[in-house]
Amino acid sequence: MKSIxxxxxxxLNMTKDNHRTRIRDDIRARLLxxxxxPGDRLIDHAIAAELGVSRMPVREALxxxxxxxxxxxxxxxxxxxxxTPTQIAEVFTLRKLLEPHAAALAAQSLxxxxxxxxxxxxxxxxxxxxxxxxxxxxxxxxxxxxxxLPNQALRETIQRYSAQIQxxxxxxxxxxxxxxxxxxxxxxxxxxxxxxDALAAHDLMTRFIHQAEDSLHTQRAPQ
Numbered sequence: 001m002k003s004i005x006x007x008x009x010x011x012l013n014m015t016k017d018n019h020r021t022r023i024r025d026d027i028r029a030r031l032l033x034x035x036x037x038p039g040d041r042l043i044d045h046a047i048a049a050e051l052g053v054s055r056m057p058v059r060e061a062l063x064x065x066x067x068x069x070x071x072x073x074x075x076x077x078x079x080x081x082x083x084t085p086t087q088i089a090e091v092f093t094l095r096k097l098l099e100p101h102a103a104a105l106a107a108q109s110l111x112x113x114x115x116x117x118x119x120x121x122x123x124x125x126x127x128x129x130x131x132x133x134x135x136x137x138x139x140x141x142x143x144x145x146x147x148x149l150p151n152q153a154l155r156e157t158i159q160r161y162s163a164q165i166q167x168x169x170x171x172x173x174x175x176x177x178x179x180x181x182x183x184x185x186x187x188x189x190x191x192x193x194x195x196x197d198a199l200a201a202h203d204l205m206t207r208f209i210h211q212a213e214d215s216l217h218t219q220r221a222p223q
Contacts, residue, residue: 019053024061031070031080031163033139037132038167041077070163080167088216091164095209102154103189103205104198106145117144118190125183131173134182139166141186145193168216178215185211 030036044059051058062078065071071078083091110118118141125137142162149155172178185208192200 019051019057020061020064023047023051023058024064027061027065028068028070031065031166032143032159033136035136036080037135038080038082038170041074041079042071043077069160080163083164083167087164088168091161091168092209092213094161095165096206098154098158099209100202100205102146102149102151102158103192103201105149105151105154107193107196107198107201109150110145110148110193114144114148115190115194118193122183122186122190125186131170131179134179135166135170135173138169138182138186141190145189168212172212172215175215181211181215 027036027042036042042062044062045055048055048058062071063073066073066078069081072081081087121137121141121144125134125141128134128137139162142165146155146158146162149158169182173182185204188204189201189208192204
């Protein structure tokens, strides 16, 4: 179980709505960067006690994240969604439909600062000492290019199913071969982004998603 500390100074003069919005945004940011994993539980009263606020805005923030698809409510608190095989297949379908086009747009819109962030994320990924660090670096890479998309609706849609993708990724990252596939795929994508080659970015992302799906099926196949 993990209860998270959102603010260093809980003595904040804020309304309930402001508390709810800030708590939601902070938890969502932690979800998108891989700081909250499948084994973690977010407990509303524990978070409220840490912040020195009432339980209601915390619970409302968590419930909003449930409605947005980031979390699920369980008898032991809130957690990342535990996806069924059908739900996982649906996420991959969404990725195949949206992300190749998104990667092509990113190749045309990433600025120098974003490319530097991608380069650093890739370096962190290659130097990762454990799966958790590898996962954080992979999420930093994904969030950087997705966050640079000029199409707001597309950007927000991709972000909305990021938690589900993380659940699948963490299941496959235990396999060294899967981590190698991710590292090579992201390296190739960075090359396409740096060259502003939209067509290559589109094709590489398509291949990357298919490889991720194949990796998951391989690991789940009976031995």
